Amino acid sequence: MLRFKLLLICLLLSAASVKADEGMWIPSLLKKYNIKDMKKAGFKLSAEDVYDINKICLKDAILGLGSKSNPTTFTGSGSFISESGLVLTNHHTVVSYLHKHSSEELNYMRDGFYAQNKTDELPAKGLTLARLVRLEDVTENLLKGTESLSDVEKSRLVDKRAKEISKKVREGNHYKVKVKSYFGGTQMFLEVYEIYRDVRIVAMPPLALGKFGGESDNWRWPRQSADFAVLRVYGNANHESLRYSIANEPITPVNHLELSLKGYKEGDFAMVYGFPGSTKQYLTARAVQQIAEVTNYHGIKIREAKMEIISKAMNKNEDLWLKYSDFMAKTSNSLLRWKAELRGIEKLDLVNLKRKEEEAFTQWINSSEELKKKYAEVIPGIEDCVARLDTIEKLNMYVFEGGIKGGNFVSFAGKFDMLNAIASRKNVNEKRLNKELRRLRVEASNFFNAYDLETEKEFLKTLVKLYDENVGDKYKPKPIIEARAKYNGNFDRYIDDAFSNSMFASKEKLNEFLKYFTKEDAKKLQNDPVFDLCLSYFLINKDMVYRQRVDIRKEYGKYHNKYLQAKKEMMAGQKIIADANRSLRVSYGNILGIEDDGKNYAPIAYLNELVEKNSKDPKVYAAPQAYIDTCKKAIKESKKAIPTCFISNSHTTGGNSGSPVLNAKGKIIGLNFDRAGNGLVGDYKYMPELTRHIAVDIRYIRFVLEHQLHADNLLEEWK
Numbered sequence: 001m002l003r004f005k006l007l008l009i010c011l012l013l014s015a016a017s018v019k020a021d022e023g024m025w026i027p028s029l030l031k032k033y034n035i036k037d038m039k040k041a042g043f044k045l046s047a048e049d050v051y052d053i054n055k056i057c058l059k060d061a062i063l064g065l066g067s068k069s070n071p072t073t074f075t076g077s078g079s080f081i082s083e084s085g086l087v088l089t090n091h092h093t094v095v096s097y098l099h100k101h102s103s104e105e106l107n108y109m110r111d112g113f114y115a116q117n118k119t120d121e122l123p124a125k126g127l128t129l130a131r132l133v134r135l136e137d138v139t140e141n142l143l144k145g146t147e148s149l150s151d152v153e154k155s156r157l158v159d160k161r162a163k164e165i166s167k168k169v170r171e172g173n174h175y176k177v178k179v180k181s182y183f184g185g186t187q188m189f190l191e192v193y194e195i196y197r198d199v200r201i202v203a204m205p206p207l208a209l210g211k212f213g214g215e216s217d218n219w220r221w222p223r224q225s226a227d228f229a230v231l232r233v234y235g236n237a238n239h240e241s242l243r244y245s246i247a248n249e250p251i252t253p254v255n256h257l258e259l260s261l262k263g264y265k266e267g268d269f270a271m272v273y274g275f276p277g278s279t280k281q282y283l284t285a286r287a288v289q290q291i292a293e294v295t296n297y298h299g300i301k302i303r304e305a306k307m308e309i310i311s312k313a314m315n316k317n318e319d320l321w322l323k324y325s326d327f328m329a330k331t332s333n334s335l336l337r338w339k340a341e342l343r344g345i346e347k348l349d350l351v352n353l354k355r356k357e358e359e360a361f362t363q364w365i366n367s368s369e370e371l372k373k374k375y376a377e378v379i380p381g382i383e384d385c386v387a388r389l390d391t392i393e394k395l396n397m398y399v400f401e402g403g404i405k406g407g408n409f410v411s412f413a414g415k416f417d418m419l420n421a422i423a424s425r426k427n428v429n430e431k432r433l434n435k436e437l438r439r440l441r442v443e444a445s446n447f448f449n450a451y452d453l454e455t456e457k458e459f460l461k462t463l464v465k466l467y468d469e470n471v472g473d474k475y476k477p478k479p480i481i482e483a484r485a486k487y488n489g490n491f492d493r494y495i496d497d498a499f500s501n502s503m504f505a506s507k508e509k510l511n512e513f514l515k516y517f518t519k520e521d522a523k524k525l526q527n528d529p530v531f532d533l534c535l536s537y538f539l540i541n542k543d544m545v546y547r548q549r550v551d552i553r554k555e556y557g558k559y560h561n562k563y564l565q566a567k568k569e570m571m572a573g574q575k576i577i578a579d580a581n582r583s584l585r586v587s588y589g590n591i592l593g594i595e596d597d598g599k600n601y602a603p604i605a606y607l608n609e610l611v612e613k614n615s616k617d618p619k620v621y622a623a624p625q626a627y628i629d630t631c632k633k634a635i636k637e638s639k640k641a642i643p644t645c646f647i648s649n650s651h652t653t654g655g656n657s658g659s660p661v662l663n664a665k666g667k668i669i670g671l672n673f674d675r676a677g678n679g680l681v682g683d684y685k686y687m688p689e690l691t692r693h694i695a696v697d698i699r700y701i702r703f704v705l706e707h708q709l710h711a712d713n714l715l716e717e718w719k
Contacts (some may be wrong), residue, residue, distance in 0.1 A: 013069045022651055022686045023577035024276050026182075026189070027051035027059055028135045033575050038588055042269030044664040050273075050586060053134040058072060058666050060255035060651075062069040062584065064130040064193075064275040065093055065658065068577035071128040071174050071195045074582050076131060077274030077708045078231070079257050082718050083489060085250035087129065087231040091210030092675045094229050097124040098204050099326045104318070109325055112206040113708040118250070121200035124478075129196040129233060131254070132584045134188040138165055142179070151558060158185070160176040161717045165190060182578040183568045184561030191583060196251070198234040202710050203224040205704050207325060208622045212610065215332045216620050219340045222605035223645040224613065227673035227696050228705045230714065239373065257660055259719070260667035261699055263643070264591055266603050270648040272672050272693065275657025276580035279683045280399060283566055284379065285354035286386045288684060292345050296338040296684050297506035298470065302401040302600045303335035305462050309407075311628065318378070320452055327408070337680055346682025353685065364570050378559055385556035392549045396473050398467045399545055403537035407459030410495075411503060413534035416440060416525060423522035431517070441514050448507040457495055460533070465491045467623070475544055477536030479529070499527035505530075580653055586626065589649035594676060594692050607642040607700070608635050630707045646670060652693040653683050661695045670695035 025034050029048035046535040052057045061081075064074035078089035095109075101122050102108045115121040142161050146154045162179040169177050169192060176193040204210065205255070217223055233251050264270070270628040278289075310328045314321045345351070357381055365371045365378075404410050419436050422428065468480055468491070483494040499505045501514040503524070513521070527533055568576060593603045611631050614621040623631075634642060652672055672695045675682070681693040705711040 004515055005483070020690070022095045024133075024279070024580045024651055024653070026135070026578065027584055027586050028189075028271075029067055030586060033629075034588075038269075038271075041588060041590060042664045043271070043588065044269075045666050048595070049666060050219065051135075056255045058255070058257070058273060058662070059132055059584065061198075061253065062132070062273050062275075062660070063087060063089075064132075064582075064584070065089065066128045066130055066195075068197070071130055071197075072191070072193055073179050074130070074275040074277075074655055076655060076657045077130055077672075079273075079660040080233075080253040080261075081256055081656075081668070083252055083256060084717060085233040085253060085254075086287060086714075086718055087435070088232065088234060088660070088671060088673065089229055091204055091207075091227045091229050091427045092333075092673065093658050094124060094127065094201070094231065095204070095210065095329070096326050098201055098229075099594040101201075102322060103191060104322065107322060108204070109207045109322060109443055110318075110711055112209070113201060113205055114203045114705075114711045114714070115201070116713065118232075120649055121202050122199050124199045127199045127231075129199055129231075130176070130193045131196070133192040133194055135584070136192075137160075138179065138190045139186070139188045141165065143185075146224050158188075162188070165409075176301065180581055180583055182581070183576075184564035186565050186632055187566055189583070192497070196233045198248075200232050200234060201229070202232050203705060203709055203714055204228075205229040205623065205708055206304075208624065209627065209704060209708060211329065211554070212623065213613065213621055215336065216617075218332060219549065219674060219680065221596075221601055221676040221692065221694060222609060222645065223609075223694050224605055224607070224610035225696060226644075226672065226700060226708075228671055228701045230718075231704075255664070257510055257668045258666075259698060260663050260669050261664070261702075264646070264663060264669055266591055266593065268591045269588065269664040270591050270658050270669070271586060271662045271666075272648075272650045272652055272656060273586055273662060274584070276581055276585050276587075276653045276655045276659075276673070279580040279653050281577060281579055281685065282560075282567060283354065283684055284386070284563070285351045287296075288345060288354055288403055289351050290386050290390060290393065291684075294350070294390050295397065296342055298394055298397040299401055300335060300338050300342075301330055302406075302463065302466060303338075304395060304457065305466060306331050306406065307335060309455065309458045309462060313452060313458075320455065323451055324455070338362050340677035340680040344678045345684070347489060347678055348681055348685060348687060350681060350685055361566070361570070364669045365566070368370070368607070370565075375562060378563045378566060381559035382556065382563065385559060389549070389552050389556070392545060392552065395540075395550060396545050399537055399541050400520045402463040402527070404541065406463040407446070407456045408451050409456040409460060409504075410534045410537055412443070413531055414538050416533060416540070418533060419517075420522055421515075423525075428519045428677070437514055444507065444510050444514065448510075453506070456501060461492045461495045464495065465489075465532075465621045475540065477533070477540050479536050483521030499535065500547055501573045502528050502530040526702075534715050580655070582655060587650040587652060589651070589688075591646055591648045592692070594647065596676070596678060597688070603647050604643050604697075605645045607644055607703075608620050610644060612633065615662065624708070627708050634707070635701070642700070642703065643697045645694055645696050647676060647692040647694050649688055649691055650693055651682060651686050651691060656693070668698055670697050671701065 017412060028051050035047040049057055051057055061079050063078040065076035066072060066074055066076060076089060076093035078087045081088045082240055098108050098113060142158050146157060149157065151649040166177040166179060174196050178191045180189050180191060205226045212225045225537050235249050310324050310331060314324050314328060365375050385705060419440060422433050423434055450643040464480055468484055475480060481497055483491060487494045591603045594601050611628060614623050614628055628640040656672050659672040660668045661672055663669045672693055676694060703717055
């Protein structure tokens with residue numbers, strides 16, 4: 001009878017959390033776990049066609065977007081699409097690199113960009129791309145003989161072994177190597193990467209098309225966004241990773257994806273191949289509750305206030321629109337995401353759903369003394385940590401979202417703290433002092449050219465007030481407490497007075513201060529009211545947030561890892577999903593419509609809908625008029641409706657932005673760029689009736705390249 005109950009519990013949990021089209025799967029394990037289900041869903045290729053270390057396969061065309069300082073910490077995905085090093089990714093993943101090249105004279109944000117010749121391609125300075133060379137399961141090598149060790153001893157030994165293995169793999173080659181942990185450290189994979197460091201921008205549509213509908217359409221379906229960008233990878237004589245290429249010439253990639261312009265229909269197989277960021281499928285009820293009631297709740301409050309300020313500024317003139325368009329996009333993205341997550345949590349009743357899972361988990365633990373000994377403390381330990389984190393997470397939101405990252409001024413002023421530290425020492429290093437002054441002159445020039453001081457003051461006025469209203473005095477910076485008393489809560493007047501008495505009041509005053517600065521001026525900086533306020537956020541973070549948050553999260557991590565270990569043990573022999581962790585993954589499903597709030601939506605959106613939206617609200621859907629005219633003409637002349645975007649139930653998350661969407665034969669049919677609102681809860685619990693990712697149709701990408709950017713040479717190259 002006991003065995004029957006245990007089996008029933010496992011089956012219930014399995015049915016609740018694992019479905020054939022769910023999950024972001026490790027590509028090297030597809031043959032073992034997934035290929036049969038993929039075939040049932042319509043896939044026509046083999047597991048080896050997707051991933052194989054002995055032959056060229058699809059994985060050799062897939063790329064992770066990183067940075068010069070963190071080339072294997074991926075923020076998005078992409079893919080090679082030609083033999084001449086062309087890469088396809090999302091507009092929103094790389095628009096900041098184009099933004100750096102934009103000016104009032106060359107307004108690429110408004111007009112888009114296309115390089116007629118290779119010599120015109122713009123460097124995406126700091127952007128790196130990575131190709132996974134191979135995966136290797138190193139679990140046995142890392143964990144052998146660690147059973148009797150304490151957690152600390154085990155961690156040290158595993159880290160030591162991982163470094164030794166990585167060093168050995170790197171010997172005699174140019175690769176980057178990482179070891180990643182899965183299921184609370186019960187499974188380890190070695191990842192070997194080829195890094196590309198010379199990346200250039202070839203083509204990007206105007207912001208009005210790349211982010212068509214802006215915030216009104218973000219995280220929503222149906223969509224008509226041309227969210228794509230075309231890049232190119234070059235050889236670099238100064239970096240050995242491209243030793244097989246010619247310096248300053250496009251590389252020839254190991255593999256590139258083939259196009260399919262035949263289209264698709266509802267029910268067809270679709271596969272997303274890329275580097276998803278992170279999911280948290282195994283959160284407890286209490287942790288989900290914290291997301292809903294603390295993190296997202298206060299994050300939404302802060303970002304709504306920021307969005308109101310940005311919107312007013314951008315409506316004033318084109319200069320401010322250009323300066324704040326990228327900042328607005330980043331601010332609104334998380335705001336709308338948090339709102340959508342809350343809707344999904346509520347719609348699923350996710351807190352109670354997680355509680356039921358925990359009840360089944362507890363029953364399993366209580367079925368034997370051995371399991372009790374190993375795992376009885378897991379759920380209570382997690383709940384205790386989460387309860388202690390409530391205050392810290394709320395404070396962290398107001399310190400970072402409302403302070404350090406509230407606008408752009410706090411982080412800018414914070415850069416002067418090093419000057420203060422150098423000049424305040426008893427024996428001042430004049431050489432270092434002068435070097436720091438030169439650095440800050442450049443920082444000051446860049447800041448005042450990139451941002452508007454009056455707008456930044458509005459951020460401070462609004463967010464200081466929000467901080468005061470929502471955080472207890474124990475956690476408030478001294479300047480805010482003193483300002484509330486002195487100005488009777490009128491923080492607008494406080495900020496105005498602070499700037500009127502500050503060296504940060506203008507570019508000219510700050511430049512003068514830096515030009516004639518001596519070590520005696522350290523006191524002036526310390527007593528500056530604006531610097532004092534801005535620095536206080538960093539001090540609150542240092543004294544009350546960072547270390548406490550790290551310590552509690554570290555303790556939480558130990559319990560959560562044990563929870564994952566227990567889940568894996570409990571479901572031994574069954575297919576169980578590892579959370580996404582910025583490693584290469586495959587997700588698959590079918591192109592399907594969706595029901596949302598009582599309304600059914602088809603899985604494909606069309607060009608005529610773009611024209612209709614633009615006609616109804618040209619301010620929000622601000623496509624160039626010449627492009628709208630072209631669309632009307634194309635619609636009239638075409639015998640079939642022209643698709644723009646589509647959705648499928650493949651499981652995706654952040655980081656999948658720019659991932660190619662492939663058909664049953666492994667050919668690219670689209671480019672993933674978003675998810676439909678309620679499905680954002682899929683990071684915490686995948687539900688097939690809610691989860692849809694959104695992709696721009698490959699045919700629409702080529703339509704925009706032809707009719708908006710007039711990229712005939714590129715289209716000829718990319719066939």
